[in-house]
Amino acid sequence: MLSQAISSLTDKLKQFNFQSHSDPIIQLSVSVKAIPVIAWLAAQPIYPRIYWKGRDTEEEVSAIGSCKDFFYEDAVDDNQLAMAYQEQRALTNNQDVRYYGGVAFDRTTESWPEFGRARFVLPRVELRRSGSEYKLLVNLNCQDNDKENERSQAIDCLTSLASPAPLPPPNKVNLIGRSDRPDHYHWSELVNKVTHPKFIKDTPKVVLSRLTQLEVNEVINPWMLLACWQGRNPTSFQFGFQFSPDSTFISCTPERLYRRRQRELFTEALAGTTTRGLTKEEDKMLATQLLEDSKNSHENQLVKEHIVDALTPLSNYVGAEESPKVFKLSHIQHLHRSIRAELKPGVDDFQLLLALHPTPAVGGLPKEPAMNFIRQREGYTRGWYAGACGYFNKYESEFAVAIRSALIEPGRINLFAGAGIVSGSEPEAEWQELENKLTTILSILTEL
Template sequence: MGHFFSSQFNELITKLNQLSKVPARESIIQLSVEAPALPLLSWLAAQTQFPKIYWHGRDRDEDVAAIGACKSFFFEDQVDDSVLAQIYQQQRNKTNQQDIRYYGGLAFDRTVESWPEFGRAHFVLPRIELRRTGNKLRILVNLNFENTDPQQEIQAALTAIEQINKPKPLSPPNKMTLMGRSDLPRYERWKELVEQVTQEKFNRTTPKVVLSRHTQIDVSDDIEPWTVLACWQGRNPNSFQFGFQFSPERAFISCSPERLYLRRQQELFTEALAGTTVRGLNPDEDNLLAQALLDDIKNSHENQLVRQHIVDVLTPLSQYLGADEQPKIFKLNHIQHLHRSIRAQLQPGVSDFELLRALHPTPAVGGLPREAALSFIRQREGYARGWYTGACGYFNRNESEFSVAIRSALIEPRRINLFAGAGIVAGSDPQAEWQELENKLATVLSILIDF
């Protein structure tokens, strides 16, 4: 550890040693000290303990880097949402500490096989967390005394502190040579799928299916995921930025503009984000493109379908619900979207897993009606989405937040797997939708590849 936070870690070590002399009153304990802020992604990149987790909300000045796990829930096989809800509720009852957070995610489709290590659902209570707000930082150490020897658990926390490395400055990623690229589905198959969805008979019963593509890119060298995320973050600051790395082999990173929901006690914030165009080369062109998007019947219809679905599924769970009537423009680095805000006051006792079950997958990533669209995707798309278009975020007693993992990448040795999707509705053109996929990959490709 050297001189890096030595006084803060000594304070934590003292607290841990004190804990060993007094029986713990709760199953889960969190210790905390304050420290000066530092760049969290450079700290995370230097660590060798897994899992590694990063979370940064879209519109708040807080980011989190976490390592290790003192408790985790991992479901490789099919798991029912009601089981997840029950497990999470049990965990919440094990501590009164307000700051305990479980970070993780759910796969897009929990009825099919997902990626190794990520599974259909995977949530972690980290061993060590750094939470930065402005220029203030808190170092948190979590301990789980349930069904464990208290002295062993304290020793595990002490060992984790001892193994922390000093942060190193992140250098920009080297531009890599493209060794190969493959798309699944390929354009010919994509065209077939779009034509199937837009057939009048199919479209009458299933007005929207979000089709996606897996682009596998082989490169000349290994990729440091946290460096890529830092660059991506710099180019899309008004997005959620997050990453999960459960082993050295695979990291899932995302710079997603889309909120699934933010819950503060019983207050809920969500949104309809659907309908896309590119950015202009200058302010005038940018405004013209934005206005054309607002006026476009196909995109407006797509956004309205998403808004209506969210209102319908939240109404039974809410005492009050309000949704923007007209869409606004939400601008990102290479593209702009149609966006409507939705707010709700939840009924007493509504849990996070009820919200996840109601909202995810949204019509912006699955389609409408949900089951018919998911069935089509399952049978025809041709690959397992895993956590792409899944729900990623954290649970907390008082506040929970989840993003829909749309602009995202799964990084493996000498390979980056990129994903992009497009909402297919009546009038969708296969060539235009394929180009939309390319536009959505432009930012991350420009970071990685030397064309």
Template sequence: MSVMSLPDALLSLEAKIQHLSTTQGSEPLVQLTEAVPALPLISWLASQELYPRIYWHGRDKEEEVAAIGCTCDFFFDDQVADQQLAEVYQRQRALSYNQNFRYYGGVAFDREVEGWPEFGRARFVLPRIELRRSGKEFKLLLNLNFDGNDRHAECQAALQALSSLKRPKPLTPPGKVNLLGRSEYPEYPRWQQLVEQVTADKFNRHTPKVVLSRLSQLEINDPVDPWMVLACWQGRCPSSFQFGFQFSKDRTFISCSPERLYLRRGQELFTEALAGTTLRGHTEEEDALLAKQLQEDSKNSHENQLVRQHIVEHLSPLSHYVGAEESPRIFKLPHIQHLHRAIRAELKPGINDFQLLLALHPTPAVGGLPRPSALSFIRQQEGYNRGWYAGACGYLNRHESEFSVAIRSALIEPGRINLFAGAGIVAGSDPEAEWQELDNKLATILSILVEL
């Protein structure tokens, strides 16, 4: 595909839409594509006026997507079962065999409780316009949905979306926010009580792990550009997934998460056990010593092994083969390092993404073990609504789907920034040490936002 200038690519897409509006086609979903020159995707996204705005950057750095508008939206604000999600998506997927259609979105951590406004318990969007980078190639994609829609009206909506596109403008230079106040939920005394409850012998015998988390709310009076924050965060965490969802100007959920829930290519599945944490060292020698101590630490090794066992057990009924690394490796991030095991599976024919979500989400790395009792404890005792924090965010596609676990994340609202961090509590966990681990996990994003 030859590369056009951006104005020429827009003219070409407009001509194709005009042609579609005057012809009778049988395809319910149509995707138009033009190759375009390189563009700064986050700057382009931040310059647009159409909602929703969606950003996705894979951990392997080969792929990056900025998307705006909505061609089709699956929004579940009330309680939703995975089977309901599967049925809706399967109906939509049957409308086209084109493997380039992608539905971006997320599933909340706990779908049995009320979801965040606009995000709900699950929401997936087929965008109107995507700017997609694969390696060094950039494409502009435009989606039209004629299924149950007036053909002329749908073409007009697509033309209007194209005409609204703005050229990318430089992001506002980052500045520290004026912090009016900070609140923690739960506060430390309550946190200490929760850790002591989970580590008590009577509780720990039937629920050996609960991942407790903390909401840190920053009260501010300055407007914050969420895409500038994400761009800064991205620069400091290049080995992470980076993504954002902004369904209106009032709320944006952004994340720089190191953790993959899964990547599916056809019947091949890649996932991982990411659990067990320590700090980075100030020197190479100190860093190596901390990594060695992490690998030899019985509490962290046990935590990672529990996650590995759970994933293998839940994937085995869906797979011909499941293989996991026997010993964990070190996964390094700017302020912390984790224990990491790679896991690969060969799925049985007919296994769909929602069976995988049901099996894998939420993982023991963000929920606990056994899942039902750990989630019940979190639901009743943690004291705030996690929403999409620790949820599953990514995209669905006929051939390939990928989801990240939305840890290291922030929900930005008018006058408030909500930051989230969690820690796995097992036998032997110390409340003060786990509280400090939460602070360590927030260090990167806090260094962007406020003077430390």
């Protein structure tokens, strides 16, 4: 029972002897019986609310509250982030202490309120599932706060925890309006600019994206929406960040930025897209066409080469699959190559973020001219869309690229999709690719 776990963890907190523990960051935990993790999160009265589920790991996390919050709303130097990160890593040797958060797609420009250009949170309370085992954890920040005050605040937080309630039943959303930025006409203009021989000679790839805003006249429960999305694409990363009641960023993304276990790194080149077939035979035919398509193969090759080049100075070894495979989602399929590296001693996560993000799959090549084009021409603020979201600690970290994603606000659902523009790209085909990438989330909203 959850109440028994809360009582047991509260007793642990009351009896904890700070003198016997030298780390400034302290974590206590107890086992708990199975709880629906996302429904538990949705029931809590405390913010922030954070959800994380890995793509290929049997792990699921819901976290609430904050005992440490790194929030960079204005211009932030990546060296500042790296220094703050290294400082936190040194505060504890506990491998279970994690900071959850993300960095915006472009940290040189204005980002979304509350999310900022970068934000990482050490939660107050976490519910973690690993396979069939569940744990309730509480974190104490004794670096910045008085120890007894931390104990008191942690006990208050545990006392306020609510039992999980069923998520509200899904209902069809009444869409009262839609707008796209850039619109169809301006999209065609942008694609034609990027594919012009003079431009593409020096900048062979730009990933253009679109903001689709859906106006609604009802309250959308973001955790219900994420749970439905999760059901459609169980092999994707799923995560959500809700720093206040009025704004929630959720994502069900197929793309890993990287996973690090000490000095071992796993990443991938995910670029090149087609739809799924209505029958097994059609699906197989489309996959074969994708593998044989020169435009998509070239796009994936560019991404692979960039990642290998970026990792080489930071690694003793980098290896990548020579040929791409097909990665299937509910409505689309991608070309995918696995990449593995052994990092040099001392390489940290912010060096990796600097080197790998934004990837050519969401920015372009070369990085700076592609990013400049996006800043000047795309016409909206990407914020955390196509940013890097995940967690880190001293021993491991995992970040996903926040593509298939949505920002839920009062009266509005903001959806995002992008397409890699390279030589041979055609405006109409790329616009249709954007539509294909929104198919899953739009079908959830309109079929509920």
